[in-house]
Every structure is written in C-alpha cells, then in structure tokens.
Amino acid sequence: MVLTKDEAAAALADIQATTRRGATLRGYRIGGPILMLWSVIWMLGYLSMGLLPSHQWGWVWLVLDTVGAIGSILLARPAEKAARVAGAKSDRSSLKMMGGMAVAIVFVMSTFYVLRPTDPAAYLAFPGLMVGAIYAAVGVFVAGRYLGIGAVMFALTLVGFYAFPEILAFWMASASVALFVSGVWLARA
Amino acid sequence: MAKADDLIHQPLRLKIMAALYAERDGEPPEFSRLKTITQATDGNLGSHLTALEKAGYVEILKDHVGKRPRTRAKVTPTGAKAFRDHVAYLRELVEGID
Secondary structure, three states: OOOOHHHHHHHHHHHHHHHHHHHHHHHHHHHHHHHHHHHHHHHHHHHHHHHOOHHHHHHHHHHHHHHHHHHHHHHHHHHHHHHHHOOOOOOOHHHHHHHHHHHHHHHHHHHHHHHOOOOHHHHHHHHHHHHHHHHHHHHHHOOOHHHHHHHHHHHHHHHHHHHOHHHHHHHHHHOHHHHHHHHHHHHOO | OOOOOHHHHOHHHHHHHHHHHHOOOOOOOEHHHHHHHHOOOHHHHHHHHHHHHHOOOEEEEEEEEOOEEEEEEEEOHHHHHHHHHHHHHHHHHHHOOO
C-alpha cells in the first residue's frame, strides 16, 4: 500500500483527534468524583453560612476548602500514577490544582476586601458566580461538558439571588445537588 | 523507511488502535466508551474489532460486572508495535523522509 503525503497527514490528524477525545473522557472520569466531593463541601459551606454568624464564615470556608483541596489531590492521585506508569511526563496536575484553588480563594477574598459589599447576599452569591464562570471557561477552552455545568451553577446562583434573597444560603446549599449530579454525569462519561 | 500496515490504515481501525494504544497501560476501555471515542456505530466497531483481534492486534475481554455483561478491548504487544510502526511510516511520509 502506498499513501500520498496528504493521506498520511489526514491519518495522523485522525489519530490526534481520537487521542484527544480519549483524554477528554479520561479527564471527565477523574473530574467527576472531585466535583462530587466539592458539591458536599459547597453544601456544608453554605449550610454553615445560613446557620452561623457571619464572622465565622471565613473560618468555616478555610477548613472546608482545605479538606476539599486535600481530597481533590487524593482523588486525582490514581490518574497521575497511571499516567506516570504509561511513561507520560508529569504535568504536576496536583500542584496546578492547588495553585488554581489558591488563586480562586485569594481572588474572592481580595474582591470582598476591595468592594466591601454591604449586602450579605453578595457574599453568598459571588463565589457561586465565580465557580460558574470558571467551569464555563474550562468548558470553552478544554472540555465541553464543563460549559453546561458552569452555566447551570451561574444560573442557579442568579435565580437564588433575585428570587430567594432571604434564604439564599439554603438555596445555594441545595444547588449543590446540581453539582453532585454533574459529577455523576462526568464520572460516567 | 517504516512500512504501512494495510490492516491498521482503514480509518476506523486506525481510530480503534489509536484509542487502545493511548490506554495501553490503564484500564482497558469498555465497548461503549470505545464507541464514543472512535465515533463508530455498534456494528461497525464490532466487525473492525473482530478483524483486529484475528490479526492478533487486540484482545477482547468479556466478563460480568454484577449481572451486567461487559466487553472491553486491549491492544496486544504485537498490536502496539504495529501501531507504532504505522505511525512512524505516516510521520516519515509527511516529513518527506525516504
């Protein structure tokens, strides 16, 4: 069999596209359980915000975020190990994950510090909007399913902010169900 | 110069081999997942997997998870070498190496 240069290039492009699709599905399977973990963190955090005085919110989130970060690294570890066994060069994904979370936390806290919102609902809604935006951006640039997840979180946060401001913390806590279902959707990819 | 592999070059078989090669050291993918990755239909995927199995390039693993039957596919060492050689051939052709 003799191929032309164009046929060979098309075949290589096919291989690359197939490998990319496989990697995206693998990523979903790793991301699914992590998203489920964060849905629990999210629920506990917002329940605490609904039940505890505002001066304790920061400490609650600090503890929960730390638990979430450690849990995420532990959940991502088997995938990293498999990649190392397969001979892939480490992309330091755990470190990147930690870095990304740190950036998000610092950004949220800095925004609150600079803007000093007087409405407590702003403290409740802003993290939800930011998480929604981050997932949507990941969806646009990396893996499409995250766009839907981000859009749902963004929309649920806005609905809660405008329709149920008195019970926003509990509304946000219940929105964690959507996050959990999204995690199941990813894990089954 | 490396040689083309007639069996692997068929478009869907090339995708199957690419997908299985990428997963060669991990958990062998299930049929449904392989179908998603290769964007194939049930019948097409089954017939091409059988052709690759006959050539000794893939191994079909059948078992049960609970009561649910599960079919998975795994690239064999022969298949992995054939795929590598075919990709080397394609690259040489594109880069114009004789």
